[in-house]
Amino acid sequence: MYGNAYIDPNEVNKTHSVLADEDPKLLAEFEARIERGEKIEPKDWMPKEYRKQLIRMIEQHGHSEIIGALPEGTWITRAPGFKRKLALMAKVQDEVGHAQLLYSAAETLGKSREAMINDLITGKSKYSNVFNYPAFTWADACIIAWLIDAGAIINQVANAKGSYGPYCRALDRICTEESFHLKYGHDNVVTLATGTPVQRKMVQEALNRWWPPIMHFFGPSDKISSHTEILMKWKVKMATNDDMRQQFLNMYVPKIWDLGLTVPDANLKKNETTGKWEYTEPDWDEFKRVINGGGPCNAERLAVRRNAEERGRWVREALKAGQTAYVVPFA
Amino acid sequence: MNVAAIKELLYKVADDQLVIGHRNSEWTGLGPILEEDIAFSSMAQDKLGHAQGCYQILHDLGEANPDQIAFSRKADQFHNCQFVELPNGEYDFSLMRHFLYDHADQIRFEMFANSSFEPLAKLAKKVKGEIKYHVFHGNTWINKLSTANEVSKIRMQTALNESWNYALGIFEAGNFEAELKNEGIFEGENALQNKWLEVVCPLLEKAGLTIPEKSSWEPVLGGRKGYHLAHLEALVAEMSEVFQIDPTATW
Numbered sequence: 097m098y099g100n101a102y103i104d105p106n107e108v109n110k111t112h113s114v115l116a117d118e119d120p121k122l123l124a125e126f127e128a129r130i131e132r133g134e135k136i137e138p139k140d141w142m143p144k145e146y147r148k149q150l151i152r153m154i155e156q157h158g159h160s161e162i163i164g165a166l167p168e169g170t171w172i173t174r175a176p177g178f179k180r181k182l183a184l185m186a187k188v189q190d191e192v193g194h195a196q197l198l199y200s201a202a203e204t205l206g207k208s209r210e211a212m213i214n215d216l217i218t219g220k221s222k223y224s225n226v227f228n229y230p231a232f233t234w235a236d237a238c239i240i241a242w243l244i245d246a247g248a249i250i251n252q253v254a255n256a257k258g259s260y261g262p263y264c265r266a267l268d269r270i271c272t273e274e275s276f277h278l279k280y281g282h283d284n285v286v287t288l289a290t291g292t293p294v295q296r297k298m299v300q301e302a303l304n305r306w307w308p309p310i311m312h313f314f315g316p317s318d319k320i321s322s323h324t325e326i327l328m329k330w331k332v333k334m335a336t337n338d339d340m341r342q343q344f345l346n347m348y349v350p351k352i353w354d355l356g357l358t359v360p361d362a363n364l365k366k367n368e369t370t371g372k373w374e375y376t377e378p379d380w381d382e383f384k385r386v387i388n389g390g391g392p393c394n395a396e397r398l399a400v401r402r403n404a405e406e407r408g409r410w411v412r413e414a415l416k417a418g419q420t421a422y423v424v425p426f427a
Numbered sequence: 428m429n430v431a432a433i434k435e436l437l438y439k440v441a442d443d444q445l446v447i448g449h450r451n452s453e454w455t456g457l458g459p460i461l462e463e464d465i466a467f468s469s470m471a472q473d474k475l476g477h478a479q480g481c482y483q484i485l486h487d488l489g490e491a492n493p494d495q496i497a498f499s500r501k502a503d504q505f506h507n508c509q510f511v512e513l514p515n516g517e518y519d520f521s522l523m524r525h526f527l528y529d530h531a532d533q534i535r536f537e538m539f540a541n542s543s544f545e546p547l548a549k550l551a552k553k554v555k556g557e558i559k560y561h562v563f564h565g566n567t568w569i570n571k572l573s574t575a576n577e578v579s580k581i582r583m584q585t586a587l588n589e590s591w592n593y594a595l596g597i598f599e600a601g602n603f604e605a606e607l608k609n610e611g612i613f614e615g616e617n618a619l620q621n622k623w624l625e626v627v628c629p630l631l632e633k634a635g636l637t638i639p640e641k642s643s644w645e646p647v648l649g650g651r652k653g654y655h656l657a658h659l660e661a662l663v664a665e666m667s668e669v670f671q672i673d674p675t676a677t678w
Contacts, residue, residue: 165456165464172452173662176670176678177494178479181452182472188455189468196461234669234678292676400457408459410582411518414575415460 228391242281448474
């Protein structure tokens with residue numbers, strides 16, 4: 097699973113000045129290839145900014161997968177019954193596998209997995225904001241598996257049509273697995289929503305808690321979002337935040353209502369004239385505060401990850417013994 | 428068929444699998460490298476599946492259904508050996524336990540594949556194909572880490588020293604050893620332990636590790652009879668937390 101890549105507005109605004117250094121002929125050829133729908137491969141020429149933005153985006157995606165394994169992973173040991181326990185294990189295992197695929201894709205652009213993980217645990221690089229919220233109950237884990245994974249699929253199906261070959265191929269495989277997660281999550285939520293009064297209460301409360309992070313999931317509104325034209329042109333970013341949010345609401349709000357659950361936003365409705373969903377504008381100050389480290393679980397998530405890295409260091413050191421040369425992953 | 432003997436056998440094997448599977452799953456998201464996260468998760472899923480298979484046979488013999496057995500009992504009703512309930516500790520201990528336990532598991536299920544009790548023989552034929560990979564994983568890592576550098580070698584030796592007597596506790600005799608053997612259901616814990624020693628000792632020595640002096644061997648017993656460490660109580664409470672909100676509900 098994954099949220100939309102966070103793009104620092106101060107970074108992207110520099111893009112045009114960065115492009116001034118590029119060879120105009122090579123740049124034109126590069127852009128023409130993307131325009132024709134060709135994929136860019138690791139050894140092909142690419143602008144420095146393209147490489148930088150892709151590394152950041154793929155890396156953030158990879159980080160989201162391993163950090164995302166934490167809130168869900170805590171429910172593996174508490175999952176009720178064999179069926180759920182086995183399925184949740186397999187799901188979270190998939191997420192960790194996605195991190196492995198994504199780090200490999202990012203490595204083809206020249207940044208090592210070790211460097212990426214170091215940037216994660218020192219707080220230098222970001223991951224999806226939703227994982228900075230706690231999963232209080234089993235129902236929270238079910239809502240995550242259904243709706244956060246649903247959001248991730250919308251984002252990833254779009255990005256799979258992007259321009260960088262290794263990332264697209266990783267995403268194709270990831271999306272196939274995510275579609276099973278979605279079924280798993282939906283089945284869980286249906287079971288709770290059609291279950292005992294206690295179960296129905298649990299799942300409604302979880303949905304209420306997760307709605308604001310879900311609305312944040314696709315990133316800031318296009319009205320206030322940073323300038324990403326060049327990223328769209330290079331097919332690094334494939335859909336705008338608001339388009340993806342609309343797609344999500346269109347697909348999932350009716351399903352939520354079908355289950356007799358309510359969405360905690362009195363203004364949420366589909367405008368039949370425009371075909372667009374109307375909703376209360378999410379609190380983007382809160383979004384920024386959380387992404388910059390002020391969320392309820394940021395410190396805990398990074399501490400857990402840092403601890404895992406430290407405890408595992410001796411193993412990684414031991415693996416290096418007898419290793420001769422670094423091998424670039426095949427992606 | 429001696430049903431009481433079969434039930435005792437199945438309970439202890441299933442509980443071992445459930446508890447070690449649960450412990451393996453606790454590495455999710457926390458492994459030393461992503462690949463090991465994934466490996467431990469795969470093994471955890473297999474173990475859970477093996478536990479479920481054994482509980483299903485018990486259910487067919489008139490016991491409660493697998494979910495009720497696994498998620499509704501108290502710690503003192505579990506028959507796993509104490510080895511599997513110990514917390515994961517560091518990766519060295521988890522790996523050593525996995526190696527020692529899975530070799531015993533492999534030999535046990537190979538024996539079960541020839542059992543006169545058909546449901547068990549049938550299950551074992553499927554299960555042993557999966558355990559083969561667990562053993563392969565354990566062998567590879569024990570060998571790698573025991574020979575890589577000074578730190579890793581000392582860690583693995585320490586893990587072996589700490590694990591050994593607990594591992595011997597896997598082979599705690601049951602109440603029906605003679606009956607099981609006479610009826611061709613299972614060759615018995617003693618035969619299993621002997622075969623296990625024949626397999627693991629040369630592998631550990633090949634990896635440069637020293638097996639604890641025989642005079643210090645003191646199997647940690649009691650698990651099979653329901654005597655457990657506080658760790659199991661905590662594990663069982665956590666495992667059944669959601670299920671117990673309403674054991675009659677569909678989850």
